Amino acid sequence: MATNYKEELTGVFGYPVAENPTCVMQQAAFEALGLQWRYLTIEVHPESLTPAIVGAKAMGFRGINLTIPHKVAVMPLLDGIAPDAQMIGAVNTVRRDDEGRFIGENTDGKGFLRGVREDAGIDPAGKRIVLLGAGGAARAVAVELALAGAAEITVVNRSVERGESMTGDLVARTGAKASFVPWTNTYRVGSDVDILVNSTSIGLYPDVDAMPDVALDDVSPDLLVCDVIPNPPSTPFLRAATERGLPTLDGLSMLVYQGVIGFQMWTGETPPEDVMRDALKAAFGV
Ligand SMILES: NC(=O)c1ccc[n+]([C@@H]2O[C@H](COP(=O)([O-])OP(=O)(O)OC[C@H]3O[C@@H](n4cnc5c(N)ncnc54)[C@H](OP(=O)(O)O)[C@@H]3O)[C@@H](O)[C@H]2O)c1
Incomplete structure (x- = not known):
């Protein structure tokens, strides 16, 4: 088989972001399915959100999560917003569609x-x-x-x-x-x-x-x-x-399921939910 070092990129943009645990469950799911995908935890200052989104698109990011303080600010920077995310007034997940457009969703x-x-x-x-x-x-x-x-x-x-x-x-x-x-x-x-x-x-x-x-x-x-x-x-x-x-x-159920829905939107695959839940439990020490 030909060598392929290329990784499909996903990640979370936030400020602060260091304690965001999503990387733990998404990376565990990618690895369990043998997908050459990477979930990055990226600190993006509020003033840098626009170039960060432009850069993510240029680098072909397949999906992005948004956390504090970007969930509302990201909306005008996207190519489309799902109807429920529009009603909520916030986006926590961006997916790249088949035409390469960034679509805002809310999976919470x-x-x-x-x-x-x-x-x-x-x-x-x-x-x-x-x-x-x-x-x-x-x-x-x-x-x-x-x-x-x-x-x-x-x-x-x-x-x-x-x-x-x-x-x-x-x-x-x-x-x-x-x-x-x-x-x-x-x-x-x-x-x-x-x-x-x-x-x-x-x-x-x-x-x-x-x-x-x-x-x-x-x-x-x-x-x-x-x-x-x-x-x-x-x-x-x-x-x-x-x-x-x-x-x-409990809120762990919500966190796992919103991540499961995001994973499906990005990869089109059904993720191993137990792997995701166990990874988070280990990270939380429960
Ligand atoms: N499980 C999951 O998947 C998931 C997903 C998203 C968020 N969350 C959790 O949801 C929680 C809320 O997040 P958010 O983004 O909605 O935060 P937020 O926008 O800052 O809203 C916080 C809410 O909590 C209220 N509040 C905070 N401290 C209070 C107190 N001492 N007494 C009464 N009300 C208080 C605030 O009331 P005021 O309006 O009066 O300030 C406000 O309604 C966070 O803990 C987050 O971890 C969980």
Whole structure:
């Protein structure tokens, strides 16, 4: 066989980016399938995003992940944006299409949705949802739940401006039935709620003892309690739910599935999901 040292390039652009763990799972998946692909963790200063995207295209990058602070800023630099990423207002994944164009996607909410359907075994259609948070993760989760037919979405957020803005965009862009509740003191989750999601950053490493201020005294015994925090996957919030006998879904599931969806978009192949999950678990020490 002829020698081929050429690698297909993918990677993440962020600032800061050193602690981004995605390289661990994507590189493990490339190697498990014997693909001559490389996932690079690249620090791109906000002022350098435009030349970085131009350069990535020139070098034939097959895919790019965007993390803080580039998820919104990258949008005008791309050749097209997928409809759900447009509704979310952010791009976390770029794929190169057959014509060499860079298309913006958002796999965060899709990854979350797959966990709800497959790991928790729940169809969000017709369900009543409470979402804690109104940042980028909350927007992605809310749009995908709305597109999946959720009956009602209540956004609970500390900053009124962010919460109202997210809820307004959600209603205008998806037609979902949604309302906003300012998070001023302990939020009591009602007995009619089917799915509760912590989509804030509360509980993220190193703040591992922090927990969203919610009361679960009145909830339905079937309430699905979800957390987007991937590291550590066992958060105080999920542990409190488990102690009450409630079903839970962790943020590691979301992280793995959003990476699986990205891998499929880039390579056209089905990745080894267990390899990706195990690689992340080893990186997180769990
Ligand atoms: N598992 C995955 O695949 C995945 C994917 C994407 C993101 N994430 C995780 O999602 C989390 C949020 O990311 P993001 O991009 O949405 O961040 P973000 O845009 O900065 O939003 C953070 C959200 O958390 C809220 N918040 C933070 N600290 C709070 C506190 N002490 N009390 C009440 N609310 C608080 C903020 O409320 P205010 O508006 O009031 O500030 C805001 O709604 C991160 O931990 C990230 O790791 C996970």
